[in-house]
Amino acid sequence: MYASFSVCATEAYQRKYMDFLLANYEDLRLPYPFPVAFGFIASPIFMGRECFLCLDDEGEAIGAFGYIHGTGEGNYEDRHVVQLQIAFLSKPYRHTRLFLRGLQALAKHLNELNEMVTELVFWTGIDDYAIRLFDKFAERTRVGELAVGYRLTLRHLNAYTARFKRDSASILPKSSVCSSFKEEIAVGRLFPVTCNQDREYARFVRYFLAHSDEFDERFLFFDAVAHMTVSLRESRMLLFDDGNGKLQGYIQYRMEAEGETVFIESAILSPAYRSGIQFYKGLAEWTNRVMEEQVEIHRVRFHVRADHAYLIRLYSKFARKIEETESRGRAELIFETAFDELRSYLRADDTK
Structure with missing residues (x-):
């Protein structure tokens, strides 16, 4: 198998x-x-053609x-000065030949830019292998507790x-070949998961970006x-996993009016779970979780597109x-509703 490096010049490549x-x-x-780390990952997207994929x-x-x-x-x-924000190779492909191909692709790209680039800066975590590798061609500028510049x-x-x-191409290890399979989804119960760990934040953002085009074209x-990049710093999320631990939905929200109002920023369920019962159960679970976080909740507010007749009726x-x-x-x-009235309508106490 072979690998190539491609500039992410289209939305499809940026999504990937x-x-x-x-x-x-x-x-x-x-x-x-995670909110800080996400800025490093996402910032090249805002620059246009400044992120790359290595593809098999x-x-x-x-x-x-x-x-x-x-x-x-x-x-x-x-x-x-070019500042490298992120660089990663999957474990089976971390060999010197492919790493050098990446350096060559970067150097070629920088040399062909319309604006002058003379210097590169980057950092790595405290990792002995990475430090030995980068010491071969770059100069250390800073050694901290968490990173080396x-x-x-x-x-x-x-x-x-x-x-x-x-x-012209890099040969990949034979172990990279894998058989394809068709995923079958068995619709069942969803389980609420509080999003308070970096791993959960990453799962949420990945799911949000994958479904973002469903909110509005x-x-x-x-x-x-x-x-x-903006909302992660002030929002809270409740995730919903299926029985296999796969994320199938979420509710993103934040507190307003000194904690008396909870505003739902966005919420979505995977298509297979978009039944009335899943929606109501998930919303009831969410009100229970909000009560645990904030005692004096009076109101719930959210927005809906004025041309979305189904959601307006719902x-x-x-x-x-x-x-x-x-x-x-x-x-x-x-839309607005009293928090207690919403819990009563959903019979939220029955889901505890």
């Missing part, structure tokens, strides 16, 4: 880039809380890296990669990534329209 890194989040071993000959992602122009120390005005000039990177024969992937059964607003050039209705 984000999905691959989030699926492997625990193996990234980033030394930061079946088009499956086996690696990824991304960078931005400028550094925090230079107030991001030092655009001649590096720098090298683009000229030096060019010279280093030129020392190795540049193949005007809600672009770029918008979804930007929304996550929500009108337990909430009332109080206002109309606009989002992305489309009218939205604001």
Whole structure:
């Protein structure tokens, strides 16, 4: 099998880039809380053509890296400096030959940019293997408790990669071949999971991005990534797993009005679980969880598209329209209900 490196110049490739890194989040071993770490993963998306995928000959992602122009120390005005934000290869593919191919792809790309790049900076966690590897071609600039910083000039990177024969493709280990299978979904009970660990945050964001286009065709992937970078810092999430531990839905919410109002930012269930009973059970479980977190809840508010007749009929059964607003050039209705009345309607005490 062979591997190639491709610039993520389309939304489809950017989606694959984000999905691959989030699926492997625990193996990234980033030394930061998830909301901060997500910024490192997502920031190359905002730059356009500054993230890359390593694909096998079946088009499956086996690696990824991304960078931005400028550094925090230079107030991001030092655009001649490229800062690598993330780089990862799946374990079966971590061999020197493929790593060098990645360096060559990066060097070629930087040399062909319209703007001048003279220097690269990056960091790695405290990992003996990674440190030995990077010491071969880059200069240490900082050694901290959590990370080691590096720098090298683009000229030096060019010279280093030129020392190795540049193949048109890299042969992957035979162990990378796997048989395909068709996943069968057995619809059953969903189990609530509190999202308070980095692993759960990564699962939530991966699921949100995969389903973001279902909210509104005007809600672009770029918008979804930007929304996550902002909302993760102040939102709470309740996840819903099936019996196999696979995420099938969530409710994202935040507290407002000094904790008296809970605002539901977004919620979705996988298509196979979009029945009335699953919706009502999930909402009831959520009210129980909110009561555990916040005692004095008076109101629940949420938005719905003004042109979505089905959802308006559904929500009108337990909430009332109080206002109309606009989002992305489309009218939205604001619904509100008393928290206790919602719990009574859902018979939430019966789900405890």
